[in-house]
Amino acid sequence: MEKCNTNYIDALSDGNKVFRAKLIATLKEEFPNEFVIYFDNVDKDLKKTAESVHKLKHKIGILGLEKSYDLAIIYEENLRKHSLEGKESFELILDNMYHFINKL
Amino acid sequence: MNCIIIDDEETARSIIAHLCSSYDELNVICDFSNALDAIKFLNKNEIDLIFLDIHMPDFTGFDLIETLKNPPKIVLTTSDKNFAIDAYEYDCIKDYLVKPITKERFAKTLEKVNKTTFSKKNRATHSSSDNNQKDNELFINIDRRLIKIDISSIILVEAKGDYILLKTEGKNYTVHSSLKKIHEKLPVNLFLKVHRSYLINTSKIVDIEDNSVLIDGNVIPVSRSNRPELMRRLNLL
Numbered sequence: 172m173e174k175c176n177t178n179y180i181d182a183l184s185d186g187n188k189v190f191r192a193k194l195i196a197t198l199k200e201e202f203p204n205e206f207v208i209y210f211d212n213v214d215k216d217l218k219k220t221a222e223s224v225h226k227l228k229h230k231i232g233i234l235g236l237e238k239s240y241d242l243a244i245i246y247e248e249n250l251r252k253h254s255l256e257g258k259e260s261f262e263l264i265l266d267n268m269y270h271f272i273n274k275l
Numbered sequence: 276m277n278c279i280i281i282d283d284e285e286t287a288r289s290i291i292a293h294l295c296s297s298y299d300e301l302n303v304i305c306d307f308s309n310a311l312d313a314i315k316f317l318n319k320n321e322i323d324l325i326f327l328d329i330h331m332p333d334f335t336g337f338d339l340i341e342t343l344k345n346p347p348k349i350v351l352t353t354s355d356k357n358f359a360i361d362a363y364e365y366d367c368i369k370d371y372l373v374k375p376i377t378k379e380r381f382a383k384t385l386e387k388v389n390k391t392t393f394s395k396k397n398r399a400t401h402s403s404s405d406n407n408q409k410d411n412e413l414f415i416n417i418d419r420r421l422i423k424i425d426i427s428s429i430i431l432v433e434a435k436g437d438y439i440l441l442k443t444e445g446k447n448y449t450v451h452s453s454l455k456k457i458h459e460k461l462p463v464n465l466f467l468k469v470h471r472s473y474l475i476n477t478s479k480i481v482d483i484e485d486n487s488v489l490i491d492g493n494v495i496p497v498s499r500s501n502r503p504e505l506m507r508r509l510n511l512l
Contacts, residue, residue, distance in 0.1 A: 183290065190293050195288050199472060225330055228354045232375040237499060242354065265461055 172263065174237040193249060202230055202272050206265060209225035213258065221250035224261065231264060239264040254259050276387075277321070281313045282328035282341070282352060287374060291326050291352065294381045301385075314342055324348045326372075330355070336425070340365055350384055351374065356503050358359035373503050378413060384428035386463060413460055415441065415450045422448070426465075430491045431459055432474040442493070469497045469505055477508055 184191035209223040224247040231240045242264065246257035278301055282417040288306045304322065306389040310331055317325075327349050329336035335496045340346055351371035370384040372487040413429075414421045434454040441448040441457075450457075458466065458474055468474050469488060473495050481489040486502070488495050497505060 179377075183378065184291065185378075187293075194286070194289055194293075197289050201284065201286055222330075222332065225354055226284060229284060229374045232354070233286065241499075 172239050172267055173236050175268060177275070178235050179233050197215070198230065199275065201235055202268065203232070206269060210263065215254075217250045217253055217255070221247050224250060226264070230268065234268055236264065236268070239267075276300050276323040277302050278324035278326065279304055279313065279316070280326045281310060281331075282306070282326070283308050283331045284328070287328065287352065290374075294376060294378065295326075297378070297381065298385060300332055300389075302501050305464060310336070310339040314339060317343060322347050324350065326350050326352055329353045329371075348388055350388065351512075354387050371385070371507075373500075377500065380504075383463070390463070413457075415448055415452075417448060417450060420470060424448070426461060427476075427478075429461070429466075429476050431476065431493060431495060432466075434472040441492070444491075467501070467505060467508065469501045472499065477505070483509075 180191060180194055182192050184194070205223060205227055209220065209227065212219040214222055224243055228240060228247070231243055242257060246261045249256045253255045278295065279311070280295075280303060282290050283286045285308070288308070292303050292306060292401060295303045295379045301324075304320070305316070305435070307316065308318055313325075325347055327336040327339065329351050330353060336351060342351065346365075346367040347358070348369050349365070349367045350369055352374060353371060356373055364416075370387045372380060411426050413424045413426050415424055422445060423440070424471070430442045430444065432454060433440040433442070435449070437451060437453075438449050439452050439454060439457055441450055454468065454474055458468060461474070465476055465478060466474050467477050475488060475490055475495055478491050483489075483497075485503070486497050486499070488497055
């Protein structure tokens with residue numbers, strides 16, 4: 172499983188500790204909501220699930236998960252074609268992110 | 276340049292605002308989490324530039340553009356790597372940024388935004404063949420000699436530590452410089468950084484595979500983050 176990292180956040184912050192802390196705080200606040208919305212929708216409304224995945228892709232990228240980002244793209248496309256293929260892998264990505272963000 | 280940010284994701288708004296803060300010419304007036312509030316604001320205020328998320332619930336970025344009579348310059352932001360074509364049906368759209376947005380890519384977007392302003396301002400006053408001449412040439416310093424290179428003959432530039440390898444149609448040159456420095460000297464519409472170690476002349480591309488381009492017999496890697504921009508530049512059938 173790919174490991175989350177803060178490389179993007181660090182590069183963007185470029186030593187600006189205030190911005191880094193603010194960005195992490197925003198991630199910690201926003202991600203759990205998006206996580207819950209995803210699980211509320213999955214298996215019920217594939218269109219809304221695709222929207223959730225689309226939104227979560229940004230945070231997958233922010234945490235440096237390049238392969239996971241590609242998996243999310245495929246999963247989102249599948250959802251738009253009314254298929255749940257890729258669900259299991261995507262949910263492992265979310266778990267991975269959840270644990271990492273909690274420790275930030 | 277007064278600008279606003281429209282994105283339903285707070286993380287994205289925060290990142291774009293931070294990127295803007297590095298540029299004196301950009302003044303972020305406010306940001307909006309939905310398009311409707313932004314439209315109300317735009318109806319009462321004059322803005323030069325909008326960073327606009329395409330994918331928002333209920334009202335998309337394109338819906339917003341359609342509602343504006345005289346849209347300002349717009350830079351689209353998206354999490355769709357494969358997104359490209361639709362954006363250029365609108366004159367007001369100057370570029371699009373794939374999230375997560377890097378500093379380097381953001382800088383290029385500003386170049387594009389500024390360039391359109393600059394070129395419009397100068398079209399009437401400059402006919403200048405002199406400038407065209409300068410635009411077509413680049414002087415490189417090799418062993419204390421300044422050698423003139425025809426920019427259109429450059430095939431690619433490769434970073435090699437403190438040096439760059441300049442491959443042209445006639446000859447290769449190793450120059451003490453950086454990829455960043457030479458990139459600033461080359462026309463943005465012709466040259467593209469496809470990988471952290473490579474700049475290519477897009478007019479010389481022979482073919483493209485998933486993550487590489489063939490250019491004058493050289494197979495050059497294309498990084499994932501640079502691929503969307505490369506694809507955007509192609510005249511795809």
